[in-house]
Amino acid sequence: MTYLDSKEPPKREQRLKACISYAGTVCGMAKKTKNCCLNDGERSFSQGSICLLLPALAMINSLPDNVTILHGAIGCGSCAHSQNANARSGGSVRWGQVKDALWLSTALNESDVIGGGEDKLEKAIIEADVLYRPATITVVAGCVPGIIGDDIDGVVEKIQSRISARLIPVHCEGFKTKIWATAYDAVYHGIGRKLLEEPETEKPLIYDEFEEEKEKVRRSKTVNLMNVSSMGRGDELELTRLLNALGLEVNIFPVFARPEEMYKVTQAALSVSTCPTHDDYFVNFLQEKFNIPYLLRHMPIGIENTSLWVKDIARFFGLEEQADKLLSEEIAELKAALEEFLPLFQGKTVFVGAGEFRALATARLLQELGFEIVGIRSYHHDEFAVGEYEKLAASSPKDFVLNIANVQPFEEANLLRKLQPDVFLGHWNGNGTAAKLGVATHVIYNTGLGYIGYSGVYELARRLARQLKNPIFNRKLKKHASLPYTQQWYDVDPFKYIKVQGDEVNA
Amino acid sequence: MPNFIERPRYLCSLGGAFMTLTALPETIAIVHAPAGCVGNITWTQNGGSGLQVGGYCGGMSVPSTNVQERDVIFGGNERLHEQIKNTLDVMDGKLFVVITGCVTELIGDDVRSEVSEFRQDGVAIVAAETGGFKGNSYDGYDIVMQALVKDYVKPHQTKRKGKVNILGIVPYMDVFWRGNLEGIRKLLAKLNLEVNTFFTPEDTLEGLENSASAELNIVISASYGLETAKTYEEIHEIPYVTTGLPVGPTATDRFLRNIAQALSLDLELVEKVIAEENRVYFSYIDTLVDCYNDLDLQKYAVVIGDANYAPALTEFLADDLGWLPELVVFTDQMKEGQEELFEGLLENLESGLKPQVIFETNTSQAIGHLNRLYPKTGSHKYVKTFSPAFVVGSSLDRELALALKAPHLTVSFPVANRAVLDRGYTGYRGGLRLAEDLLSVVVAGR
Numbered sequence: 001m002t003y004l005d006s007k008e009p010p011k012r013e014q015r016l017k018a019c020i021s022y023a024g025t026v027c028g029m030a031k032k033t034k035n036c037c038l039n040d041g042e043r044s045f046s047q048g049s050i051c052l053l054l055p056a057l058a059m060i061n062s063l064p065d066n067v068t069i070l071h072g073a074i075g076c077g078s079c080a081h082s083q084n085a086n087a088r089s090g091g092s093v094r095w096g097q098v099k100d101a102l103w104l105s106t107a108l109n110e111s112d113v114i115g116g117g118e119d120k121l122e123k124a125i126i127e128a129d130v131l132y133r134p135a136t137i138t139v140v141a142g143c144v145p146g147i148i149g150d151d152i153d154g155v156v157e158k159i160q161s162r163i164s165a166r167l168i169p170v171h172c173e174g175f176k177t178k179i180w181a182t183a184y185d186a187v188y189h190g191i192g193r194k195l196l197e198e199p200e201t202e203k204p205l206i207y208d209e210f211e212e213e214k215e216k217v218r219r220s221k222t223v224n225l226m227n228v229s230s231m232g233r234g235d236e237l238e239l240t241r242l243l244n245a246l247g248l249e250v251n252i253f254p255v256f257a258r259p260e261e262m263y264k265v266t267q268a269a270l271s272v273s274t275c276p277t278h279d280d281y282f283v284n285f286l287q288e289k290f291n292i293p294y295l296l297r298h299m300p301i302g303i304e305n306t307s308l309w310v311k312d313i314a315r316f317f318g319l320e321e322q323a324d325k326l327l328s329e330e331i332a333e334l335k336a337a338l339e340e341f342l343p344l345f346q347g348k349t350v351f352v353g354a355g356e357f358r359a360l361a362t363a364r365l366l367q368e369l370g371f372e373i374v375g376i377r378s379y380h381h382d383e384f385a386v387g388e389y390e391k392l393a394a395s396s397p398k399d400f401v402l403n404i405a406n407v408q409p410f411e412e413a414n415l416l417r418k419l420q421p422d423v424f425l426g427h428w429n430g431n432g433t434a435a436k437l438g439v440a441t442h443v444i445y446n447t448g449l450g451y452i453g454y455s456g457v458y459e460l461a462r463r464l465a466r467q468l469k470n471p472i473f474n475r476k477l478k479k480h481a482s483l484p485y486t487q488q489w490y491d492v493d494p495f496k497y498i499k500v501q502g503d504e505v506n507a
Numbered sequence: 508m509p510n511f512i513e514r515p516r517y518l519c520s521l522g523g524a525f526m527t528l529t530a531l532p533e534t535i536a537i538v539h540a541p542a543g544c545v546g547n548i549t550w551t552q553n554g555g556s557g558l559q560v561g562g563y564c565g566g567m568s569v570p571s572t573n574v575q576e577r578d579v580i581f582g583g584n585e586r587l588h589e590q591i592k593n594t595l596d597v598m599d600g601k602l603f604v605v606i607t608g609c610v611t612e613l614i615g616d617d618v619r620s621e622v623s624e625f626r627q628d629g630v631a632i633v634a635a636e637t638g639g640f641k642g643n644s645y646d647g648y649d650i651v652m653q654a655l656v657k658d659y660v661k662p663h664q665t666k667r668k669g670k671v672n673i674l675g676i677v678p679y680m681d682v683f684w685r686g687n688l689e690g691i692r693k694l695l696a697k698l699n700l701e702v703n704t705f706f707t708p709e710d711t712l713e714g715l716e717n718s719a720s721a722e723l724n725i726v727i728s729a730s731y732g733l734e735t736a737k738t739y740e741e742i743h744e745i746p747y748v749t750t751g752l753p754v755g756p757t758a759t760d761r762f763l764r765n766i767a768q769a770l771s772l773d774l775e776l777v778e779k780v781i782a783e784e785n786r787v788y789f790s791y792i793d794t795l796v797d798c799y800n801d802l803d804l805q806k807y808a809v810v811i812g813d814a815n816y817a818p819a820l821t822e823f824l825a826d827d828l829g830w831l832p833e834l835v836v837f838t839d840q841m842k843e844g845q846e847e848l849f850e851g852l853l854e855n856l857e858s859g860l861k862p863q864v865i866f867e868t869n870t871s872q873a874i875g876h877l878n879r880l881y882p883k884t885g886s887h888k889y890v891k892t893f894s895p896a897f898v899v900g901s902s903l904d905r906e907l908a909l910a911l912k913a914p915h916l917t918v919s920f921p922v923a924n925r926a927v928l929d930r931g932y933t934g935y936r937g938g939l940r941l942a943e944d945l946l947s948v949v950v951a952g953r
Binding site: 043044045046047048049050051052053054069072073074075076077078079080081082083084085099100102103104105106107108109110112113120123124127128131132143144147148174175176177178180406407409410428429430432433482483484485486487488489497 | 508510511512513514515517518519520521522535538541542543544545546547548549550551553554555560561563564566567568569570571572573574575576578579589590593594596597598599600608609610613614638639640641642643644840869871903905906921923
């Protein structure tokens with residue numbers, strides 16, 4: 001019995017004891033043992049955040065030949081308007097074709113809310129199948145069906161036989177989990193249950209023993225490279241380059257994966273995560289169901305982490321020697337290229353905020369460039385990142401503040417005013433606060449830019465040098481723009497509104 | 508009602524209320540909803556509003572109760588109370604407005620009573636029920652504006668002669684909202700009117716507070732803001748007129764005459780302003796004439812847009828630029844009686860053109876409508892094609908333009924492929940801007 005036998009994946013606060021509210025320091029966090037996750041607090045004041053629907057749609061809307069049906073009120077999932085840019089550019093760099101994502105809304109209105117929306121969903125699926133003829137229709141439930149009790153799995157089961165597209169139900173009822181990383185589980189759950197069978201069209205017409213043997217050898221050297229929707233094609237190519245250099249083949253999955261080729265993920269020799277928070281649910285499933293072992297430890301951002309990531313893979317295939325040679329060449333070449341930037345970075349302070357693994361790995365990269373980390377905000381916390389905190393605690397000359405926060409720019413504004421870093425790296429829609437405080441800013445992921453592997457280190461360094469060379473846009477902004485907080489807010493503890501066991505901290 | 512809407516070109520009513528409030532000076536919205544609503548709206552603006560997102564207290568800075576499963580079971584009122592109390596400590600604003608999402612409305616949270624407690628203590632706070640299933644973002648603008656008109660605008664004000672409020676332009680949904688409102692204000696200032704546009708950098712919150720002293724409300728839309736105008740009329744006894752979005756000289760001449768009539772202004776002054784503005788407009792157009800002819804810049808056009816832009820752009824193309832808009836697609840969800848109303852808006856074009864008007868929320872189907880208008884028949888030698896063509900619409904209509912091998916300009920939401928700051932298309936100057944933008948696309952490769 002695996003998680004995938006149920007209709008929905010469990011929420012991460014239950015499965016992993018993941019949390020979103022914590023105030024402390026990086027050394028403090030590093031000392032907590034793996035099985036002693038934090039008791040999550042609540043905030044008695046909060047700003048908006050995201051729910052699992054948003055990152056789930058970022059994955060789903062990348063799938064070629066897919067129609068997304070958002071079952072919910074009309075605005076639910078409108079974030080696709082921004083994700084569409086990624087669908088267009090991602091398709092273009094992979095297949096030379098610019099194509100808009102295709103998403104539909106059942107636009108539940110007041111009478112649907114009273115009468116139920118299952119009929120409407122059923123008709124929408126049937127009509128969409130005829131009108132667009134997609135390979136897959138992803139049926140995504142927002143909050144409303146979760147409350148009025150619409151059974152999207154029931155609808156899908158009932159009509160699948162009449163529909164030519166594969167129907168994939170994905171549960172994204174935002175109120176059910178505060179850990180939006182549950183999104184990855186939700187999408188993997190749908191894919192794992194519905195899309196991993198090898199289509200007849202992909203099977204060879206004639207049995208050829210020699211071809212079979214060749215295929216076996218190929219598979220024995222094939223790695224599932226689990227990508228994430230926040231990494232671009234350039235990052236994928238960098239990791240592919242490194243693995244190819246060791247004689248390994250790469251099967252990239254699941255973002256921008258073609259539905260008819262998804263079954264290949266069940267045939268590799270090894271699954272390798274690029275972001276442990278993203279992939280644990282699915283690589284475990286691949287191991288249980290298809291006996292594919294996995295590596296789920298490092299995110300290949302920064303010199304040390306990229307090297308660790310490659311070495312782990314090399315060790316699995318017995319390619320340590322080749323890897324050592326490759327890495328020493330790669331690192332020497334990279335370090336020579338970085339040299340001209342390092343004096344500019346030396347001793348500059350930096351503050352980082354983003355999804356947990358990316359924030360931590362990027363912080364480590366910035367240390368390698370000579371920056372001093374003065375604070376990190378992770379958007380949530382779970383057990384996979386414990387090793388990253390240990391790495392950072394070991395490599396930081398001074399302890400620094402750690403804030404687990406699902407966005408919450410008010411805490412960030414308070415912290416940044418006190419810490420006054422030279423540079424800030426933040427999530428999408430997450431650099432505005434620092435920018436208005438006059439801090440030089442740079443986005444911590446953007447699918448059009450490189451961040452990952454050795455080339456990512458160089459590209460990021462080059463961009464940071466650009467930001468530092470002329471940070472005047474933000475400096476002028478500071479003079480003329482204001483943040484929406486009261487003076488008294490800056491005078492109190494930034495974590496005043498994090499409640500622990502019913503009490504506000506420092507209240 | 509259709510069973511689905513393809514790539515909806517609007518958000519929910521919460522989204523519309525959110526965008527309206529975050530555009531209002533010194534105002535703090537408090538969203539009573541699960542955590543994802545704020546992020547979803549912010550990301551949508553990031554992708555669809557011409558690179559405009561945030562503002563003083565917008566985007567991810569907006570306070571939100573982030574209700575969870577526990578609140579769904581036990582009710583979210585307690586959480587809302589705590590959130591409002593702490594918002595007043597942390598957030599620096601003069602007006603606080605609680606808006607609700609689907610979840611908190613479905614579980615029946617009593618937002619009004621929660622808010623009224625704070626009102627009794629003298630806090631400027633208002634509540635609006637904007638659950639997403641109530642309508643789209645244009646409706647959300649109307650719902651939250653009505654709440655403000657009822658519960659925030661100062662009642663019993665003495666009417667000021669020559670003061671008007673402008674309604675019907677929804678911030679961020681009309682991506683050119685600031686420029687369009689400014690265009691209207693500058694235009695009406697020429698008639699010596701005092702113009703309250705609520706949302707531009709020159710407006711203040713007092714403008715909203717004192718808006719009941721206006722003599723007239725002007726709804727720049729055949730659809731949006733009408734309920735707000737009716738509420739002003741009921742509560743504050745302000746009459747209203749509805750006009751379209753005046754883009755270019757033909758529509759603007761008519762707009763000024765309509766307003767002059769509604770306010771019984773000096774007609775001589777109005778005609779003088781119209782004559783002078785036309786003189787200026789055509790002295791700019793003058794230098795375009797040679798190239799307009801030499802490069803054969805007259806085009807067939809498909810116009811795709813919301814209820815404000817579809818008729819306004821069509822009229823400008825047909826009656827000012829001398830183009831042939833053959834197909835006009837309204838992308839709104841139609842309410843009862845609206846189809847006839849919108850068709851009527853395009854029945855009396857001065858050029859005598861009768862474009863085909865369709866109502867289609869699945870805009871990938873627009874090409875089908877066009878193929879029916881221009882069927883691929885006839886001999887290979889003599890073919891009446893839809894060419895030279897131009898597509899004016901949203902960024903989602905690029906695929907149509909590509910299929911027609913036609914140039915394309917994005918004006919209506921979503922605007923993913925343009926950066927918009929203070930640009931606007933209203934008035935005579937707006938017509939010049941639009942002509943520049945359209946023709947620049949045509950000659951971009953020159």
